[in-house]
Amino acid sequence: xxxxxxxxxxxxxxxxxxxxxxxxxxxxxxxxxxxxxxxxxxxxxxxxxxxxxxxxxxxxxxxxxxxxxxxxxxxxxxxxxxxxxxxxxxxxxxxxxxxxxxxxxxxxxxxxxxxxxxxxxxxxxxxxxxxxxxxxxxxxxxxxxxxxxxxxxxxxxxxxxxxxxxxxxxxxxxxxxxxxxxxxxxxxxxxxxxxxxxxxxxxxxxxxxxxxxxxxxxxxxxxxxxxxxxxxxxxxxxxxxxxxxxxxxxxxxxxxxxxxxxxxxxxxxxxxxxxxxxxxxxxxxxxxxxxxxxxxxxxxxxxxxxxxxxxxxxxxxxxxxxxxxxxxxxxxxxxxxxxxxxxxxxxxxxx
Numbered sequence: 001x002x003x004x005x006x007x008x009x010x011x012x013x014x015x016x017x018x019x020x021x022x023x024x025x026x027x028x029x030x031x032x033x034x035x036x037x038x039x040x041x042x043x044x045x046x047x048x049x050x051x052x053x054x055x056x057x058x059x060x061x062x063x064x065x066x067x068x069x070x071x072x073x074x075x076x077x078x079x080x081x082x083x084x085x086x087x088x089x090x091x092x093x094x095x096x097x098x099x100x101x102x103x104x105x106x107x108x109x110x111x112x113x114x115x116x117x118x119x120x121x122x123x124x125x126x127x128x129x130x131x132x133x134x135x136x137x138x139x140x141x142x143x144x145x146x147x148x149x150x151x152x153x154x155x156x157x158x159x160x161x162x163x164x165x166x167x168x169x170x171x172x173x174x175x176x177x178x179x180x181x182x183x184x185x186x187x188x189x190x191x192x193x194x195x196x197x198x199x200x201x202x203x204x205x206x207x208x209x210x211x212x213x214x215x216x217x218x219x220x221x222x223x224x225x226x227x228x229x230x231x232x233x234x235x236x237x238x239x240x241x242x243x244x245x246x247x248x249x250x251x252x253x254x255x256x257x258x259x260x261x262x263x264x265x266x267x268x269x270x271x272x273x274x275x276x277x278x279x280x281x282x283x284x285x286x287x288x289x290x291x292x293x294x295x296x297x298x299x300x301x302x303x304x305x306x307x308x309x310x311x312x313x314x315x316x317x318x319x320x321x322x323x324x325x326x327x328x329x330x331x332x333x334x335x336x337x338x339x340x341x342x343x344x345x346x347x348x349x350x351x
Contacts, residue, residue, distance in 0.1 A: 004037050004038040004039070004348070005037060005038060005039045005040075005041070005066060005067040005068070006033055006037045006039070006040050006041070006067065006068055006069070006070060006347070007040075007041045007042075007043065007067050007068070007069045007070070007092070008026075008029070008030060008033060008040055008041070008042050008043070008070050008072070009042075009043040009045060009069065009070065009071045009072070009073070009081060010022070010026045010043075010044075010045055010070075010071060010072035010073045010097075010099075011023050011026060011044065011045050011046040011073060011077075012026045012027055012030060012042065012044045012045075012046060013027075013044070013046045014027075014042065014044050017231070017233055017235060018235070019205055020172075020205075021099075021100075021259075021261070021262060022072070022073065022074060022099045022100075023046065024262055025072070025099065025147070025262060026072050027235070028148075028149050028150060028262075028333065029070075029072060029097070029333075029337075030042065031150050031333075032148075032150060032333045032334070032337050033070075036337070036339060036342060036348070039067075041067070045073060045077060045081075067092055068092060068093050068094075068095065068121075068346075068347055069085075069092050069093065069094045069095065070095045070096075070097055070347070071094065071095070071096050071097065072096075072097040072099060073099055074099045074100060074257065075098070075099070075100065075102065075103045075106055075112065078096055078098075078099075079112055079116065082094075082096060082116055082117065082120070083116055086116065086119060093121040093346070094120055094121055095120060095121050095122045095123070095124065095346070095347065096117065096120050096122075096123045096124070097124045097145075098123060098124060098125045098126070098130070098259075099259065100257040100258065100259040101126065101127060101130065101257070101258050101259035101260065101280035101281045102256055102257050102258075102259075102280070103125065103130065103134075104125070104129075104130045104133040104134050104137075105133075107133075107134060107137050107139070108133060108137065114137055114138055114139060117139055117141075118138070118139065118141070120141055121141065121346055122141050122142075122143055122345060122346050123139060123141055123142045123143070124142075124143055124144075124145040124345065125142060125143070125144060125145070126144070126145065126146060126147050126259050126260035126281060127144065127259070127260060127280075127281040127284045127285075128144050128284065129281065129284060130142070130144075130281070131143070131144045143345050145336065145341075145345060146260065146285075146330075146331060146336050147259070147260040147261075147262055147264075147265060147285075147331065147336075148265070148331050148332065148333035148335070148336035148337060149262065149265050149266075149269070149331060149332070149333055150332065150333045150334065151269055151328065151329070151331075151332040151333075152237050153237035153238065153240055153241075154240065154244075154269055154270075154271075154325070154328065155240035155241050155242075155243050155244025155245075155269055155270035155271060155272075156241060156244060157241045157242075157244045157245045158245075159245065159246075159247060160245065163197070164196075164197060164198050164199060165197065165198040165247050165248065165307075165310055165311040165314070165317075166198070166199055166201070166245070166246045166247045166248075167198060167199070167200045167201070167246065167247065167248050167249070167250050167307065167310075168200070168201050168202075168203065168243065168246035168248070168249050168250070168272070169182060169200065169201070169202045169203065169204065169249070169250050169251070170203045170204060170232060170243070170249065170263050170266065170267075171204050171251065171253070171261070171263055172204050172205050172207070173202060173204045173205065173206055173207050173213070173216055173228070174207050174209070174212065174255070175207075175209075175212055176253070176254055176255045176256075177204075177252075177253050177255055178250070178251065178252030178253050178254065178277065178298075178303075179202070179216060180219075181252045181298065181300050181303055182200060182250055182252065182303070183219045183223070183226070184300045184304075185300055185303045185304040185307055186200060186223055186225070186226055187223075188300070188301075188304045189304060189307060189308060190223070190225070192308075194308065194311065195224065195225055196225075197311055198225065198307070198311055199225040199226065199227070200225065200226050200227075200250065201226075201227050201228075201229055201246065202220070202226070202227070202228045202229070203228075203229055203230065203231065203232040204231065204232075205231055216228070234266055240266070240269050240270050243266065243267075243269075243270035243272065244270035244271055244272065246270075246272060247272075247310070247314075247317055247321075248272060248273050248274070248275065248292075248310055248317055249263070249267045249272045249273070249274045249275070249276075249292075250274070250275050250303075250307075251263065251264075251267075251274050251275070251276040251277070251282070252275070252276065252277045252295065252297070252298075252299075252303050253276070253277055253279055253282075253297075254277060254279055254297045254298050255279075258279055258280045258281070258282070259280060259281055260281045260284070260285055261281075261282070261285075264276075264282075264285050264286060265328070265331045267324060268291070268324045268325070268327050268328035268331065269328045270324075271321045271322070271324050271325040271328075272321065272324060273291055273292040273293075273317060273320035273321055273323070273324055274286055274291065274292035274293075275292060275293050275295060275303065275306045275307065275310070276292060276293075276294060276295070277294070277295055277296070277297040277298070277299075278294045278295065278296055278297060279297045282294065287323075287327075290320065290323050291320055291323050291324050291327055292320060292324075293306045293309075
């Protein structure tokens with residue numbers, strides 16, 4: 001009998017606007033899984049360390065033998081759950097959907113034991129470079145599956161023709177996401193007399209580091225062409241129109257856990273090319289010279305140069321914008337997670 005049930009384990013923060021990349025990703029996964037599977041049982045591990053009954057629910061769900069299991073969590077939490085499940089006598093087929101782009105490095109460095117993962121039915125990662133690395137480490141059960149989102153609306157707002165280049169940042173407002181680098185580039189451009197030729201708008205959750213949150217607000221207040229507009233909730237699809245009103249996205253991240261960032265898909269949905277760092281999987285999903293520019297990480301001079309180039313070559317940015325629009329559809333979860341693809345990766349049975 002074909003299996004059409006699924007146990008989905010991971011941080012989801014159900015009923016709330018997602019605050020982190022993993023909760024956003026898992027809420028989107030859940031939307032798609034509920035379209036495809038007959039029944040989806042959820043184990044929301046968002047606060048599992050202070051809510052031990054989550055583990056009890058997990059064990060009770062495994063009483064459903066004809067149910068496949070997907071764990072979608074950061075490597076540290078996933079390692080804990082996978083070690084636990086390996087010790088238990090369940091017959092369920094278990095899959096690990098890797099969050100972020102650092103899992104292969106942790107395996108390479110010996111921080112995680114390869115043997116812990118060999119017994120899994122499948123390990124899904126978001127970059128071919130991760131697949132190649134993990135195969136070399138002896139994990140033959142690794143499969144590339146692109147990040148995806150259920151695309152119900154494409155950003156479709158005419159760009160403002162006011163002689164300015166409008167840059168936007170959309171991610172957590174943290175130093176390691178490149179926020180301070182952007183501010184330094186703003187200072188460099190303003191010092192050269194370009195202050196009236198562009199602006200930068202930041203969207204994202206405030207830093208959990210109170211000291212940096214205060215510092216960031218001060219930096220915004222000190223620059224006339226920089227603004228912070230809080231969180232842009234893209235679970236409300238109409239907000240893609242807000243995003244599409246900008247000209248280019250800035251993403252000079254150097255966060256260790258960066259994988260295939262969902263904001264790249266958001267940018268494509270909104271026809272926004274990116275200036276992004278050559279960090280983890282960015283080069284896998286942003287085509288340098290086609291959907292944006294890739295710069296060295298933590299390189300303020302390179303970021304400044306590309307921002308200025310964009311301001312002086314708006315036709316090039318428009319060409320990139322069309323390429324981004326064309327690229328977006330391939331990351332629709334109805335394509336990436338189509339029934340045919342779910343069968344190929346083992347989550348659904350062939351009829």
